[in-house]
Amino acid sequence: MDERRLKESFARAAAYGDEVALFFYSHLFLGHPEVRDMFPISMAHQRDKLLSALGQIVADVSSHDALLPFLRGLGRDHRKFGTLAEHYPVVGASLLATLAHFNGTAWNEDLARDWTEAYTVIAQVMTEAASNDEALNPPWWGATVVGHERRTLDIAVLRVAPDLPFGYVPGQSVAVECEARPRVWRYYSMANAPRHDGTIDFHVRIIDGGAVSSALARSVGVGSRLRLGAPVGTLRLDMNSRRDVVLAAGGAGLAPLKAIIEQAAGLDDPPRMHLVFGASSVTGLYDLADLEKTAAQRPWLTVTPAVSGEPEYRGETGTVADVIGRRVPPTDQDAYVCGSSAMVAATVNRLKSLGVPQNHIYVEDFGWSES
Amino acid sequence: MTRASYEPMTPESVRSASFTSSRLGRRGLDEGEVRAFCEYVSDGLGRLINDNSMLQAEVMRLRERLLEGKGRSGVQPEDGHVQAVYVLSKAQQTADRYVADAQEYSRELAVDARMRSDEILREAKVRASMILEEAHASASRAAAAVVRDPHDLPAADRQELQAELAYLRTFSDVCRTHLRAYLESLTRSIEEWERAEHHGAIAAKDSVRQATQRLVPDGGNPDQANPAGGKRAALVREPRDRSG
Numbered sequence: 001m002d003e004r005r006l007k008e009s010f011a012r013a014a015a016y017g018d019e020v021a022l023f024f025y026s027h028l029f030l031g032h033p034e035v036r037d038m039f040p041i042s043m044a045h046q047r048d049k050l051l052s053a054l055g056q057i058v059a060d061v062s063s064h065d066a067l068l069p070f071l072r073g074l075g076r077d078h079r080k081f082g083t084l085a086e087h088y089p090v091v092g093a094s095l096l097a098t099l100a101h102f103n104g105t106a107w108n109e110d111l112a113r114d115w116t117e118a119y120t121v122i123a124q125v126m127t128e129a130a131s132n133d134e135a136l137n138p139p140w141w142g143a144t145v146v147g148h149e150r151r152t153l154d155i156a157v158l159r160v161a162p163d164l165p166f167g168y169v170p171g172q173s174v175a176v177e178c179e180a181r182p183r184v185w186r187y188y189s190m191a192n193a194p195r196h197d198g199t200i201d202f203h204v205r206i207i208d209g210g211a212v213s214s215a216l217a218r219s220v221g222v223g224s225r226l227r228l229g230a231p232v233g234t235l236r237l238d239m240n241s242r243r244d245v246v247l248a249a250g251g252a253g254l255a256p257l258k259a260i261i262e263q264a265a266g267l268d269d270p271p272r273m274h275l276v277f278g279a280s281s282v283t284g285l286y287d288l289a290d291l292e293k294t295a296a297q298r299p300w301l302t303v304t305p306a307v308s309g310e311p312e313y314r315g316e317t318g319t320v321a322d323v324i325g326r327r328v329p330p331t332d333q334d335a336y337v338c339g340s341s342a343m344v345a346a347t348v349n350r351l352k353s354l355g356v357p358q359n360h361i362y363v364e365d366f367g368w369s370e371s
Numbered sequence: 372m373t374r375a376s377y378e379p380m381t382p383e384s385v386r387s388a389s390f391t392s393s394r395l396g397r398r399g400l401d402e403g404e405v406r407a408f409c410e411y412v413s414d415g416l417g418r419l420i421n422d423n424s425m426l427q428a429e430v431m432r433l434r435e436r437l438l439e440g441k442g443r444s445g446v447q448p449e450d451g452h453v454q455a456v457y458v459l460s461k462a463q464q465t466a467d468r469y470v471a472d473a474q475e476y477s478r479e480l481a482v483d484a485r486m487r488s489d490e491i492l493r494e495a496k497v498r499a500s501m502i503l504e505e506a507h508a509s510a511s512r513a514a515a516a517v518v519r520d521p522h523d524l525p526a527a528d529r530q531e532l533q534a535e536l537a538y539l540r541t542f543s544d545v546c547r548t549h550l551r552a553y554l555e556s557l558t559r560s561i562e563e564w565e566r567a568e569h570h571g572a573i574a575a576k577d578s579v580r581q582a583t584q585r586l587v588p589d590g591g592n593p594d595q596a597n598p599a600g601g602k603r604a605a606l607v608r609e610p611r612d613r614s615g
Contacts, residue, residue, distance in 0.1 A: 026459040030452070042470035043463055101453065153488065208485075209478025 002110070003062050009111050010058045013102035014051070020102055021047035028094040035090070038082055049328040057122065068125060075126030080140035080175065080229040083130070089122040095119060133230075140177075141166050141228040144200060148221050151286035153335045155252055156200045156217035157191075160226055165198060168231035170259035171336070173364070175229035176202070178212065180219040186212040189338070189364065191255035193262035202286070205252035235336060235364040237263055243333045243360065247275040248320050248347045250339020254287055256364055257336055260338070265298060274302045274328060278320035278343070280309035307351065321345065321350040330354040338364040382417040385409050495557055502550050509539045 013020050025043055029036045039046055053074065060067040096115055100107045143166075147159030168174070170193045175185040184313055191201040194339075204216045220226070237260050245264075247257040264270040275295075279285045285305050295303040304322040307313040314321045320343060335351045337344050344363055351361055386409055392399065516532055 020465065022460045023456055026463060030455055030459055043466045044467045044471065153485065186614045206481070208481035209474045209476075211474060212482075214477070 001114050005059055005111060006114050006118060009099060009103050009106070009115070010054070012106060013057065013099050016102050018047055018051075020098060021050045023101060024050065024094055024098040027097050031284035032090050033095065035087060038183065040181075045184075051262070061118070062158060071122060071125040073199055074127035076133045076230060077175075079130050079133060079137075080128065080177075080227070081183075082139065085127045085131075088127060092116070092119045092123060094136060100361060104137065124320050132138040137230060140165060142201075143226045143228055145220055145222055145224040145226065148224075150217065152336065154206050154255045154284070155286045156204045156206070157218070157286075158204060158216065159199050160202065160219075160228075161197070161199050162228060166200065166231070168194065168229065169236045170194075170263040171181070171237065171256045171362075171364070172231040172233040173256065174231050176212070176216070178215055178220050178228045180215040180220070182209050184212055186210075187232075189233070189235075189256035189259065190231070191258050193206060193259055200254075203252040203255040230253060233337065233364065235362050236260075237336075238334055238362075241334050241360075243271070245273045246324065246328050246333055246335045246351070246356075247273060247350075248337040248339070248343075249275065249277045250320055250343035250347075251279055251284060253337075253339030253364070256338050258287070258291070260336060261294065261301065264300075265294070270298070270300050271334075272300050274301075274307055276304045276320050276323050278306040278308060278323065278328065278339070280307070282313060284306055286319060319346060321346040324348050325354070332356060332360065335361045336363075337361065380416065382413040382420070385413040385416060491557055495554070498553055499550065500545050506543060506546050509542055513539050 022043075025039075025047065030277045056070060059066065060070065060114075071179060096112065096119070099115060100112070103111065131309065141161040141164055143160040143163045144159055146161045147157075149157045151157055168190055171191065173187045173189040176188050177183065177185045188202040188204065191203050192199075202216075204213055206217045207213045233255050233256075247260065251259045257275065261273060261275065264273060277288065277291060286309070288303075288305050291303045295301045302318055304323060304327055306318060306320055308317065308319045313319060316327065318326075320339065324347065331354075333356060335356050337347045337351070339347070348361055348363065352358065386411055390402075390405065511535060516535065
């Protein structure tokens with residue numbers, strides 16, 4: 001297998017952009033109409049994902065240390081879509097046809113052999129990871145909504161009960177699909193530490209025009225069924241650290257940080273934690289009452305609300321970054337940041353200027369974008 | 372009938388066909404009828420031959436065009452699948468666009484609704500504080516008047532003061548009526564908006580209620596012997612009362 005040749009032929013096809021993924025899926029669905037139902041109606045988002053995954057695989061083709069974990073994750077992740085081992089050759093055939101089509105006259109027997117070899121390895125790693133995961137986990141977790149509360153115009157808090165035990169680490173998130181938007185998955189953070197009754201809270205911020213968030217906040221109610229993928233994410237409390245902790249939450253970015261606070265509450269010797277919870281208006285501080293109640297019972301926890309859009313607010317005004325600059329001492333500490341991309345960027349900058357090293361800053365960028 | 376056996380049949384040969392007369396005593400055909408029939412056949416045959424040659428020319432023309440086209444676009448029979456892929460891709464793109472349009476439309480609606488709700492709340496705050504200021508001014512004027520003992524005043528002054536008090540009471544009532552009317556229209560606007568944004572408006576109404584309570588405290592009513600909370604509550608009726 002000639003890696004350079006592989007990369008060149010991929011680059012030639014990838015130059016056609018979206019058209020490549022469009023061709024690939026149409027080719028796949030024409031030959032195997034039965035797999036069409038595994039995808040959402042609109043394929044625009046799907047095509048982006050395919051191209052970026054392929055791009056990453058091809059870029060890392062020579063560094064197995066990076067590629068193998070990525071492929072294993074991809075294989076496990078595809079279980080929730082209902083992907084089976086027999087789907088892999090079908091996809092491989094369409095992939096080869098697509099590459100041949102866009103390489104035009106540059107396509108030859110050697111390339112066909114290279115790609116067949118490469119794809120065989122990819123499919124093998126992915127199916128192996130999927131089948132190893134089968135012994136441990138279901139392909140997805142069915143769950144019933146047991147609580148649904150619209151806290152503000154924009155934010156709903158859902159409580160769901162999974163059918164089977166759903167293990168996760170506080171700070172992690174999970175892909176969620178609801179019946180109103182079949183086969184469209186969006187990630188939400190678990191907003192609580194694991195409970196005895198197994199229920200999980202999600203804080204859903206409605207994104208204007210967002211398909212899943214608006215369905216979860218409006219169409220979904222108590223009794224609705226959801227599907228959850230496997231928990232993912234690297235935002236988690238560093239249990240070995242003895243440093244103080246600052247938690248920076250922008251809006252519904254509070255969710256994973258609240259889970260971390262609950263986790264700390266279960267420790268024998270919790271670290272000192274200072275949560276700065278920011279919103280543009282007072283009503284946007286949708287969970288403040290509960291947080292303040294928790295803080296009143298835990299001497300190690302301080303909660304500072306920050307309001308950026310109402311100068312007449314009597315507490316701390318300004319962004320989360322502003323308030324951290326004013327209220328958090330400039331020392332080395334662990335920082336956990338979650339919110340919109342802009343909020344995360346500004347807060348991380350401020351923390352660094354306060355002397356928090358990059359490797360003590362843990363970030364979950366919600367992105368706030370949906371398609 | 373006399374004719375060259377292998378010559379192709381033409382309308383002329385049919386028309387000019389001659390028949391020898393039957394021998395006397397045997398029954399023969401009416402010559403006129405035979406001739407008329409031959410002409411009829413001849414016409415039909417002529418038409419068929421014309422049609423045939425036209426069709427042959429058409430076939431040739433189409434065949435040539437097909438061969439030409441093949442050279443130009445490079446379409447091969449095995450490209451049929453690629454064509455199908457393109458057709459399906461077009462259909463998918465159309466579907467994608469419909470979904471994207473719908474999402475964009477819903478996004479615009481949501482943004483618009485949010486802006487309207489913010490605007491309504493802002494206006495409510497401004498109006499309420501304006502009304503409150505006027506009420507406060509009236510209250511202090513009335514209070515200043517009451518501090519002086521009315522019995523020391525001459526009757527004319529007392530009358531004037533009472534008239535002033537009556538005016539202030541009326542003014543206060545008018546203020547409150549205005550405020551109530553405004554808040555009612557505000558609630559109606561929110562209701563309208565709520566039709567689009569089903570549950571969300573409850574939070575907005577809560578804010579309006581909170582804002583009203585903050586901005587119109589009981590002490591602000593100069594004419595109130597009883598600073599009844601019940602009256603204040605009537606300014607913004609409960610959502611349930613209006614839903615029917």
